[in-house]
Amino acid sequence: NAGVTQTPKFQVLKTGQSMTLQCAQDMNHEYMSWYRQDPGMGLRLIHYSVGAGITDQGEVPNGYNVSRSTTEDFPLRLLSAAPSQTSVYFCASSTWSSTDTQYFGPGTRLTVL
Amino acid sequence: AQKVTQAQTEISVVEKEDVTLDCVYETRDTTYYLFWYKQPPSGELVFLIRRNSFDEQNEISGRYSWNFQKSTSSFNFTITASQVVDSAVYFCALSEAEDSNYQLIWGAGTKLIIKP
Numbered sequence: 001n002a003g004v005t006q007t008p009k010f011q012v013l014k015t016g017q018s019m020t021l022q023c024a025q026d027m028n029h030e031y032m033s034w035y036r037q038d039p040g041m042g043l044r045l046i047h048y049s050v051g052a053g054i055t056d057q058g059e060v061p062n063g064y065n066v067s068r069s070t071t072e073d074f075p076l077r078l079l080s081a082a083p084s085q086t087s088v089y090f091c092a093s094s095t096w097s098s099t100d101t102q103y104f105g106p107g108t109r110l111t112v113l
Numbered sequence: 114a115q116k117v118t119q120a121q122t123e124i125s126v127v128e129k130e131d132v133t134l135d136c137v138y139e140t141r142d143t144t145y146y147l148f149w150y151k152q153p154p155s156g157e158l159v160f161l162i163r164r165n166s167f168d169e170q171n172e173i174s175g176r177y178s179w180n181f182q183k184s185t186s187s188f189n190f191t192i193t194a195s196q197v198v199d200s201a202v203y204f205c206a207l208s209e210a211e212d213s214n215y216q217l218i219w220g221a222g223t224k225l226i227i228k229p
Contacts, residue, residue, distance in 0.1 A: 031215070042117070042204055042219030050215060058216060090158060098208040098217040099146045104158040 002026055006091050006105035013081040013112045021076040021108050023091030031094045032074040033102065036060065036087040043090065049074055050097065081112045115140045117207050119220035126195055127228050134190045134223045136205030142166075144210040147188045148217070149179065153201040161203075164188065165210075192225075200227045 007022045025032065030051045035043040035058075045058030049068040063085060065077040074093075078085060089108045094100035116139040126132045138147065149161040162172060164181055172179045176193045192199050205220045 033217075040122075040221065042119075042206075042221045044219070045216050048215055056215070088156070092158075098215045099210050101148070101160055101163050102217065103160065106157055 004091055004093055004103055004105035006089075006108050008108060009106065011108060011110050013078070013110065015081060015083060015112060017081050019078050019081065021078075021089055021091075021110075023074045023076065023105060024072050025074075025093040025103075026072065027093060027103070028071060029093035029095055029103075030071065031097050031100065031102075032068065033058070033092050033098070034064070034066065034074070034076045035090045035092065036085075037090060037107075038087050046076065046089075048098070078110075083112045086110060086112045115142075115145075115207050115209050115216075115218045117205050117218055117220035119203075119205055119223050121223045122221070123224040123226065125226040125228065128197055129194050131191060131193050132195050132225065134192075134203050134205075134225065136188045136190065136220060138186050138188065138205070138207045140186075140207060140209055142209040142211040146208045146210065147181070148206040148208075149188075149190050150204045150206065151201045152204065152222070158204075161190075195225075195227045197227050197229055199225060201225060 004025045033048040034046040047066040049055045091105040092102040094102040118137045145166045147164045151159045178191045180189045202222045202224045204222045208217045
């Protein structure tokens with residue numbers, strides 16, 4: 001039982017490049033979410049999903065896309081990376097919704113030059 | 114709108130002292146959930162506690178205790194006899210249950226430094 005896994009752990013991009021951050025969970029959780037964490041701030045929700053085929057925007061969705069074709073996977077796509085997207089990204093999952101306990105992946109540290 | 118405030122940016126204490134981390138929240142819902150998470154220097158996020166708005170009993174888990182007071186919209190966290198391993202950033206978070214925005218709102222975190 002791996003819980004929530006994220007790849008890669010570290011990534012450096014140049015401005016304008018695109019990439020996908022991978023997130024997978026093996027707990028059969030319906031709710032999955034992506035957060036970014038910037039220095040001195042709490043986590044901010046980017047996008048979330050309440051089940052396969054259903055996604056919605058969080059607090060800071062601009063510049064990011066998501067899809068949820070399976071219960072297990074919830075990739076986050078950066079369309080055209082900008083230095084303002086330099087951050088640590090966390091994926092999380094919970095049984096049904098944000099009122100349930102969310103379990104987090106180890107995070108991806110992204111630097112955009 | 115929901116909001117979580119952790120006014121203490123950083124707290125530094127000497128080992129074995131007791132320390133309380135404050136969390137004040139705002140919500141219009143009567144049904145909501147509060148959480149505390151720990152983020153040690155290694156960076157992972159570790160779940161500590163989940164509490165619903167109808168359960169105002171204080172919770173104790175070893176050296177950790179939580180004081181939930183609806184009257185003051187606070188959900189404070191106390192570490193008794195602190196240890197160096199307690200050094201971390203601690204986050205308080207809130208999720209409303211009545212509207213369906215499915216979002217967990219986080220405080221900015223309190224960095225706790227325990228000196229040996």
